[in-house]
Amino acid sequence: MFDATSHPARPALEGATFDGLVRVEAAGLTGMITLRGDVDAIGMPVADVTGLDVPDTLGITGDGVRALAWMSPDEMMLFCDYAEAEELAASLAGSLEGEHALVVNVSDARAAFRLSGPEHRLREVLAKLTPADVRPEALPPGMIRRSRLAQVAGAFWLDDAGDLRVICFRSVADYVWALLTGAARPGSEVDHFRDVRM
Amino acid sequence: MLILTCPYCGTAADETELHPGGEAHVVRAGPEADEDTFEAYLFQRANPRGVHFERWRHSHGCGKWFHAARDTLTMQVHGTYPAQVTEPPQDILDAIEEARAR
Numbered sequence: 547m548f549d550a551t552s553h554p555a556r557p558a559l560e561g562a563t564f565d566g567l568v569r570v571e572a573a574g575l576t577g578m579i580t581l582r583g584d585v586d587a588i589g590m591p592v593a594d595v596t597g598l599d600v601p602d603t604l605g606i607t608g609d610g611v612r613a614l615a616w617m618s619p620d621e622m623m624l625f626c627d628y629a630e631a632e633e634l635a636a637s638l639a640g641s642l643e644g645e646h647a648l649v650v651n652v653s654d655a656r657a658a659f660r661l662s663g664p665e666h667r668l669r670e671v672l673a674k675l676t677p678a679d680v681r682p683e684a685l686p687p688g689m690i691r692r693s694r695l696a697q698v699a700g701a702f703w704l705d706d707a708g709d710l711r712v713i714c715f716r717s718v719a720d721y722v723w724a725l726l727t728g729a730a731r732p733g734s735e736v737d738h739f740r741d742v743r744m
Numbered sequence: 745m746l747i748l749t750c751p752y753c754g755t756a757a758d759e760t761e762l763h764p765g766g767e768a769h770v771v772r773a774g775p776e777a778d779e780d781t782f783e784a785y786l787f788q789r790a791n792p793r794g795v796h797f798e799r800w801r802h803s804h805g806c807g808k809w810f811h812a813a814r815d816t817l818t819m820q821v822h823g824t825y826p827a828q829v830t831e832p833p834q835d836i837l838d839a840i841e842e843a844r845a846r
Contacts, residue, residue, distance in 0.1 A: 604753055618806035619752050677758030693761055694804040 555628070558657035558719035566730035568663030568671055568710075572723065576658040577631030578713070579624040579638065580617075583647030588622075591641040595634075596624060606690040606703050615690045615703070628653055657719035659726060661710040666739035667730075668710040672702060673738060674729040682742050696725050746819065751826050753806040765799030768811045769831055793817055795840055797832055800824075813840060 559572035581592055589600040598614040599607040601622065606615040613625040626634055635651040642649060661668055672680045678693035685691055690703040698721060700714040714722045746759040766789065773785035790796065796816050801809045811829070813822040813836050822843060823836045
């Protein structure tokens with residue numbers, strides 16, 4: 547029988563990078579913990595354990611290492627270091643004991659990407675793939691948007707460093723990699739967001 | 745292209761982000777209902793030329809079910825509202841009346 551615990555974790559598309567209109571990188575192993583429950587009930591305990599503010603609707607808060615993202619009215623996603631995810635999930639589950647809540651370490655079920663480059667190019671690459679409004683006024687830093695990337699579900703946000711972060715299910719990581727690098731292929735400039743050049 | 749504003753997350757969601765759920769406010773027949781009534785509950789749906797109350801799920805977004813009032817003829821969306829109601833809220837009905845009066 548396959549025993550996941552006896553095999554070292556391997557990230558999706560280990561170390562892959564692509565340079566085009568923007569730089570696309572597979573972000574490597576990223577800790578992700580799904581927190582589900584009534585925000586009024588789980589918000590405070592989660593804030594206490596993580597030291598992060600509870601995000602508003604569509605918000606994402608972070609301290610440079612960890613980040614807490616709004617996922618739905620009763621769901622949040624905690625991003626952290628891969629190595630601490632298991633322990634952190636256990637301590638969160640402990641602090642939510644007695645609450646009707648769910649804490650699951652989903653790090654190995656998701657893949658993460660980091661896109662870096664000029665902001666107007668990042669938005670352009672994203673706009674090629676999603677029906678979501680990615681103009682600066684509709685997708686400012688500090689906001690996370692769940693939508694689709696071509697045929698699959700994904701979520702994306704601009705982090706404090708101005709990089710575009712994208713997550714998707716790990717089972718479609720190859721597909722999303724192909725999408726992102728295809729959309730960033732040199733020569734495929736659309737210049738739709740030329741006015742947001744900063 | 746249809747764009748509905750999800751009442752839970754407030755985003756203007758493209759049709760491809762959503763999953764249709766058919767007619768809204770269908771009331772379950774029974775448990776004592778006769779077969780004809782139950783068959784009607786299961787299979788008979790309104791197919792109006794005009795305002796239609798329908799269910800949608802923001803499947804590629806926050807994942808929540810919600811309701812929308814949409815005109816099947818003009819594709820005008822009169823509004824969206826949460827799923828935890830058994831009939832359209834008054835402000836949606838007012839919006840429909842207002843659109844008709846124009």
